[in-house]
Every structure is written in structure tokens, then in C-alpha cells.
Amino acid sequence: MTIDFDEQSPFEGYETQEKKVHIDEKEVLLLNGGFLVPHTNSFGHTFRDYDVESERQEGVENFYKNNHINQTCDFVKKMREVYGKLNRVEMSIWECCELLNDVVDESDPDLDEPQIEHLLQTAEAIRKDYPDEDWLHLTGLIHDLGKVLLLPSFGGLPQWAVVGDTFPVGCAFDESIVHHKYFKENPDYNNPAYNTKYGVYSEGCGLKNVMMSWGHDDYMYLVAKENKTTLPSAALFIIRYHSFYALHRSGAYKHLMNKEDVENLKWLQIFNKYDLYSKSKVRVDLEKVKPYYLSLINKVTSLDSTNITHIFDISTCPDYEIVIVLLQYFPAKLKW
Numbered sequence: 342m343t344i345d346f347d348e349q350s351p352f353e354g355y356e357t358q359e360k361k362v363h364i365d366e367k368e369v370l371l372l373n374g375g376f377l378v379p380h381t382n383s384f385g386h387t388f389r390d391y392d393v394e395s396e397r398q399e400g401v402e403n404f405y406k407n408n409h410i411n412q413t414c415d416f417v418k419k420m421r422e423v424y425g426k427l428n429r430v431e432m433s434i435w436e437c438c439e440l441l442n443d444v445v446d447e448s449d450p451d452l453d454e455p456q457i458e459h460l461l462q463t464a465e466a467i468r469k470d471y472p473d474e475d476w477l478h479l480t481g482l483i484h485d486l487g488k489v490l491l492l493p494s495f496g497g498l499p500q501w502a503v504v505g506d507t508f509p510v511g512c513a514f515d516e517s518i519v520h521h522k523y524f525k526e527n528p529d530y531n532n533p534a535y536n537t538k539y540g541v542y543s544e545g546c547g548l549k550n551v552m553m554s555w556g557h558d559d560y561m562y563l564v565a566k567e568n569k570t571t572l573p574s575a576a577l578f579i580i581r582y583h584s585f586y587a588l589h590r591s592g593a594y595k596h597l598m599n600k601e602d603v604e605n606l607k608w609l610q611i612f613n614k615y616d617l618y619s620k621s622k623v624r625v626d627l628e629k630v631k632p633y634y635l636s637l638i639n640k641v642t643s644l645d646s647t648n649i650t651h652i653f654d655i656s657t658c659p660d661y662e663i664v665i666v667l668l669q670y671f672p673a674k675l676k677w
């Protein structure tokens with residue numbers, strides 16, 4: 342199936358909506374759809390500049406070299422199989438958040454803070470602009486939890502197998518991918534089965550049928566899905582593809598998307614502004630916000646009898662008036 346992107350392109354107007362705003366004499370911010378976008382990151386450079394000379398540049402480039410050489414189709418298949426078992430640890434969402442206190446992401450030119458900061462910065466920024474979308478706050482809080490793969494109890498994977506932008510394997514690596522030149526040393530680069538526009542895929546096959554490079558996105562998606570989360574499909578899409586910048590920023594690989602992907606992409610592009618531009622040296626007061634996130638994790642939604650009918654036929658239930666269905670986004674303990 343082919344999707345006509347010209348009718349309602351999710352990429353349209355994305356950059357052009359921006360206006361310059363002067364907050365005070367020193368600071369110039371760009372306003373994009375209501376969100377204040379800082380002009381520079383904590384190191385004084387524009388966000389996601391992978392070439393500018395900075396204290397992080399060399400380490401980040403070295404990271405991408407290893408990442409691009411080693412992320413092959415075979416590697417991804419193996420990782421999916423191993424981690425799909427979810428037989429390592431059992432813990433709650435919040436316990437997992439706390440583990441990220443010890444994790445710094447080597448792929449990121451814009452942030453060198455412990456990752457728990459980034460989770461809270463993202464979620465808090467979303468909460469400000471979307472106070473009623475609690476599923477999106479929770480998505481912000483958990484979207485990078487998969488970075489626990491770096492820790493010994495989760496297999497202690499190297500950074501190149503956990504963080505950084507993601508991309509499809511099994512078809513040609515798009516030029517828009519950061520530090521593309523290093524793919525030349527990837528064994529799949531010269532494999533004729535994998536190095537064409539479609540490779541092993543077909544037009545409109547849907548991203549769920551595409552194998553992405555292995556890392557924190559796909560792992561957290563797997564954890565959420567297998568633990569039977571009730572988060573909406575847009576949340577799962579955000580978790581799974583938030584590092585897929587070649588798609589959501591550059592518009593590459595659109596030919597692999599289906600209709601559902603196109604819908605979900607709109608939420609991902611909203612989410613991305615908060616994920617990227619909330620990165621800062623200003624710490625969130627953890628003790629202050631913790632009660633809110635704990636209540637969100639443990640939130641129980643009850644459905645009244647008008648909403649309940651699609652789940653089962655209440656006329657067969659003698660006590661139907663007092664029936665309440667409890668919906669939690671996640672179980673108290675999850676398998677990881």
C-alpha cells in the first residue's frame with residue numbers, strides 16, 4: 342500500500358512555524374508551536390551539531406563509528422531473541438528510573454548529565470504544555486529507561502548497542518544518518534540483499550515489520566508490550582522510534598510507513614521537541630516531583646458501566662452496577 346504524503350504531510354511546516362522571540366537581551370529563543378526552544382545547548386552550540394568543535398565532539402563521533410560498524414542485521418536478530426525473553430530482573434518503573442542515576446549517554450552532544458535528569462526534564466517539560474495528557478507525561482518519564490542495558494544486571498552492553506540515533510537494518514543506510522561515512526565498514530553495506538532502497542522490505546510494509554538497529558528504544562518497547570501496558574499506541578510508537586531521527590526529522594524511509602505510522606508520527610514529532618530541547622544543566626527537584634510520578638505509575642482508572650460494555654456483556658453479570666474495571670498503565674513489578 343502506498344501513502345500519499347503530499348495530502349497531509351507530517352513533515353510540512355515543521356521548521357517553518359518557528360518565530361524568533363526575545364525573552365531578554367541576552368537570550369534568543371525560537372518559538373515552535375507554543376514551546377520555547379532554546380537557541381543553544383548547555384555547551385553553547387546549536388542542538389545536534391555533530392561536527393562543531395566541542396568538548397563532546399570526539400567522543401560522540403567515536404561512538405557513532407563503533408555503532409555504525411557493528412549494528413548489522415545478524416546482530417539485531419540476536420539481540421531481539423536474547424532480550425525478548427525478559428528473564429533478567431523484575432522491578433517497578435520507579436526502581437528502574439533510579440538506576441539511571443548511574444548512566445551517562447556517550448552518544449549525546451547536548452547532555453552529559455545522569456539520565457534520570459533527562460527523564461524528568463522531558464516529562465516535566467511535556468507536563469507544562471500538555472497538563473491533561475498524563476499518558477504523555479508517563480511516556481516522557483519512561484522513554485529512555487531502556488538505557489539500563491548498559492548496567493551489568495541487564496547484560497552490560499557497550500554504548501554502541503544501547504544509545505544514539507537508530508536506523509533500519511536490512512536496507513540501505515540513508516545519507517541523512519549522523520556520521521554516515523562509518524557505515525562503509527559495516528558488513529551489511531556491501532551485501533546486495535541489504536543495500537538497496539527497499540532491501541528485505543516492501544513499499545508501505547509498516548514500521549512494525551522493519552528491524553531497527555538495536556538499542557534502548559526497541560528494548561523498552563518490548564518491555565512495555567510484553568508487560569501488557571495499557572498505554573496508547575502513540576506512546577508505544579514514541580518509545581520505539583524516538584531515536585529514529587532519519588525518519589522524524591529528515592523524512593527518510595517514509596516509503597516503509599503505513600497509515601497507522603503516519604498518524605503516530607504526529608505525536609512523535611510533538612514529543613521530540615520536549616525530548617531534545619529540554620536537555621539542560623538546570624536540575625529538576627527530584628523529591629518535589631517524585632510523588633506526582635509515583636501516583637502516575639500507580640494510577641488506576643475506573644471505567645463506569647457505559648464504557649464497560651465493549652469488554653464483556655454486563656447483562657450476564659448479576660452485580661453489574663458495582664462492576665469496576667481497573668486499568669493501570671503498568672503492573673507494579675515488570676519483567677525486564
Ligand SMILES: O[C@H]1[C@H](O)[C@@H](O)[C@H](O)[C@@H](O)[C@H]1O
Binds near residue numbers: 448507
Ligand atoms: O544521543 C541521543 C540519545 O542517545 C537519545 O536517548 C536518543 O534517543 C537520541 O536519538 C540520541 O541522539
Ligand SMILES: [Fe+2]
Binds near residue numbers: 557
Ligand atoms: Fe532516547
Ligand SMILES: [Fe+2]
Binds near residue numbers: 459463484485616
Ligand atoms: Fe530522550
